[in-house]
Amino acid sequence: MTKLDLNSITVCDKLTWAIIPARAGSKGLIRKCMRTVGGTSLIGRAVKSAEAAISVNDVFCNTDDHEFMEEARFYGAKVPFMRPDHLAQDDSSCIDLINHFLKGSARINQVLPEYLLLIQPTTPLLQADDIDAAFKLLEENTDAVVSVCETEVMPDWLRRSDDDGFLTVLNKLDTAQHSPRQKMSKTWRLNGGLYWVRIKTYVAEQSFLPEKTRHYEMPRERSIDIDTEMDLKYANFLLGDDDETVNPFTGLLNNTVEVTL
Numbered sequence: 001m002t003k004l005d006l007n008s009i010t011v012c013d014k015l016t017w018a019i020i021p022a023r024a025g026s027k028g029l030i031r032k033c034m035r036t037v038g039g040t041s042l043i044g045r046a047v048k049s050a051e052a053a054i055s056v057n058d059v060f061c062n063t064d065d066h067e068f069m070e071e072a073r074f075y076g077a078k079v080p081f082m083r084p085d086h087l088a089q090d091d092s093s094c095i096d097l098i099n100h101f102l103k104g105s106a107r108i109n110q111v112l113p114e115y116l117l118l119i120q121p122t123t124p125l126l127q128a129d130d131i132d133a134a135f136k137l138l139e140e141n142t143d144a145v146v147s148v149c150e151t152e153v154m155p156d157w158l159r160r161s162d163d164d165g166f167l168t169v170l171n172k173l174d175t176a177q178h179s180p181r182q183k184m185s186k187t188w189r190l191n192g193g194l195y196w197v198r199i200k201t202y203v204a205e206q207s208f209l210p211e212k213t214r215h216y217e218m219p220r221e222r223s224i225d226i227d228t229e230m231d232l233k234y235a236n237f238l239l240g241d242d243d244e245t246v247n248p249f250t251g252l253l254n255n256t257v258e259v260t261l
Contacts, residue, residue: 024065052128055135064088125222191223
């Protein structure tokens with residue numbers, strides 16, 4: 001799919017859009033986006049977080065499923081049109097579906113936002129404060145901000161197995177057998193929660209991870225990616241069954257960030 005041409009589209013200064021992609025054809029958990037955490041569907045949680053964020057002007061859901069569409073609209077998201085089937089396959093590119101969405105939205109609205117936020121509903125413990133804090137970073141001389149958490153396993157401890165079954169280091173600079181954890185460099189993994197990007201950078205580089213990308217750290221406890229029944233059970237254990245009771249073992253779920261916009 002060809003990328004957007006911003007020369008023929010008005011980009012509205014300071015306008016921010018959140019886009020929540022929700023595909024119906026998940027294979028691990030069937031119709032995963034309708035499964036609930038804290039009594040609310042994954043789609044609903046994503047929409048509610050975006051709607052509550054001060055930094056977000058409009059919230060959209062991009063989906064190929066009418067039930068998902070109604071769920072998103074129930075919580076306040078806009079669904080101006082459906083995602084076509086060819087962009088709702090297992091191997092469909094996220095960039096292609098976002099480009100399709102932006103082109104369709106530009107035809108309808110005659111404008112595009114200066115800032116674009118991608119929220120994946122499979123990270124249900126994302127909070128509005130995370131979105132706002134990450135947006136503050138985006139305004140500080142960078143092109144994109146992505147949410148991360150600290151890696152559970154230090155990369156220096158990872159090994160490959162060669163053809164003969166012997167362990168080999170991942171790179172020649174590996175020093176794990178000699179270095180205590182405290183002296184190893186801190187590393188991060190993308191947790192899938194949020195991706196902020198300037199629209200002009202996105203169009204130019206066709207990526208939510210352009211060259212000038214900064215990170216916004218979320219705690220591991222809120223970086224759960226829902227892929228299995230066990231993930232759902234764990235998220236509900238952490239949050240509480242009714243979205244109001246915080247599990248007594250997990251005070252970290254209340255570590256919100258003070259943000260002034």
